[in-house]
Amino acid sequence: MNLKQLSQHLNLSQTTVSRALNGYPEVSEATRLRVQKAAQDLNYRPNTRAKGLATGRSHAIGHVIPVSNQHEMVNPVFGDFIAGAGEVYTREGYDMVLSLVADRDETRAYQDIKSRGMVDGIIVHGPVTKDTRIALLSHIGLPFVVHGRSTDVNLPYSWVDVNxxxxxxxxxxxxxxxxxxxxxxxxxxxxxxxxxxxxxxxxxxxxxxxxxxxxxxxxxxxxxxxxxxxxxxxxxxxxxxxxxxxxxxxxxxxxxxxxxxxxxxxxxxxxxxxxxxxxxxxxxxxxxxxxxxxxxxxVRSAGRQAADMLLSLISLPQSAPKTRLLEAELIIGRSTGPAPA
Structure with missing residues (x-):
């Protein structure tokens, strides 16, 4: 089903349906709920390319992984984080773009991503101490959230990390x-x-x-x-x-x-x-x-929270950086006991 067919089914204009689906305030709450329910019942999915042309956004989120970190990051932990973030992207109609780049090309890669409008925001993985990517992305002006933090970086930036x-x-x-x-x-x-x-x-x-x-x-x-x-x-x-x-x-x-x-x-x-x-x-x-x-x-929950945070920054570009520190729970299992005599 496309937008025209959904509009005909609701007996509304395509403009009204589009605005209702995209949360424009001039659409009444009753109309917005009616349109959303019909879209869900009829399994309507907006054309992301057409939506991008209308809104000036790509409706995609980038995940860039430096080659030097690929063994450390492309592992089961990374997979669960991506799964959690992907749940949010799917819910909000965003695509995911994964890029693996050589370390020496990382600066150019971020600049290219920004200039080509490939994504609306970036999740930064595997931060190192004194991570230069944070200053670079802040300078470029591309919204980003770091999964983790970087010691000795004094710029304000958005992150989700465990303590x-x-x-x-x-x-x-x-x-x-x-x-x-x-x-x-x-x-x-x-x-x-x-x-x-x-x-x-x-x-x-x-x-x-x-x-x-x-x-x-x-x-x-x-x-x-x-x-x-x-x-x-x-x-x-x-x-x-x-x-x-x-x-x-x-x-x-x-x-x-x-x-x-x-x-x-x-x-x-x-x-x-x-x-x-x-x-x-x-x-x-x-x-x-x-x-x-x-x-x-x-880590799956961390992925969901980082994705939610980034989409919030994209929708409100003037908002201040957001941070979230997660605490780890101590679970007593069968692997610990008193020190042997």
Missing amino acids: NRGAFQRGTQFLIELGHRRIALLNGLEHMDFAFRRRSGYENALAAHGLPVDPDLMRSEEMTEIYGYRATKAMLAQEAAPTAIMCSSIITAIGARRAVHEAGLALARDVSIITFDDELSYLENGDDVAIFTALRSS
């Missing part, structure tokens, strides 16, 4: 309360801002209890299963092995658990593990009882 520092401080504190003193950290790549903040939270908890920060108990790599396995295996072979491990990803934690079992040790009795859990839709942390004690925050 990574607070989460890892709380998780490490929980292990200390269980009596653990040799606590390892399996972190993500620490030029990424989320990992930088998680390390800071871990170190803050140790310092608060007078415990030393031991480089032999700290690793930083892409968050894969094999990384978790190899790093845990190596640390368990040390003379002063850890009794507990903080993991930045449930995928890494699965590898750590494999190394614990292979060493003939029991999870929670000999070695405790806490992981960050993005509540992935297809990699659930147990059923009724969590497998891993976890710091849980839904």
Whole structure:
């Protein structure tokens, strides 16, 4: 069904129907509701190209991924974030444009996106510390929301982030309360801002209890299963092995658990593990009882909230930057217990 057919069905002009669907204030509330109900009942979908010509917008949102971050970002966590954002785009009639660009071409890519009017806004993924993309996009004037934050960037900008520092401080504190003193950290790549903040939270908890920060108990790599396995295996072979491990990803934690079992040790009795859990839709942390004690925050929900925030900025271009800090919930699972004697 097209706009003309919908208008004939309602016995209204095409202009009135179009304005009702696009939220123009001069259309009465009763007419707007009637048009929206008919559009839903008859499965009407507006032609986005025609709509773009009428409104001066592309009705598309861009997601640009630098090549250097593709292994870190194009993973199950990224997939769930995109799924959450996609729910909002579908609801609001927006398309999604994914672009993978070489780092050296990133500035030109954003400038090209802006000049060609390819998208109405951008979601920035994988912010690093001192991320130059924030200043670039602010200068270009393209609406954007950052999934995460960037340390040492003093410009005002919009972001949705989880309290990574607070989460890892709380998780490490929980292990200390269980009596653990040799606590390892399996972190993500620490030029990424989320990992930088998680390390800071871990170190803050140790310092608060007078415990030393031991480089032999700290690793930083892409968050894969094999990384978790190899790093845990190596640390368990040390003379002063850890009794507990903080993991930045449930995928890494699965590898750590494999190394614990292979060493003939029991999870929670000999070695405790806490992981960050993005509540992935297809990699659930147990059923009724969590497998891993976890710091849980839904990345799919973060995707929905970032998309909603960006569409709000697009519809009200003069509005001030928006920010939202999400807290991770500590979920007690079967992977933690008192420190062994």
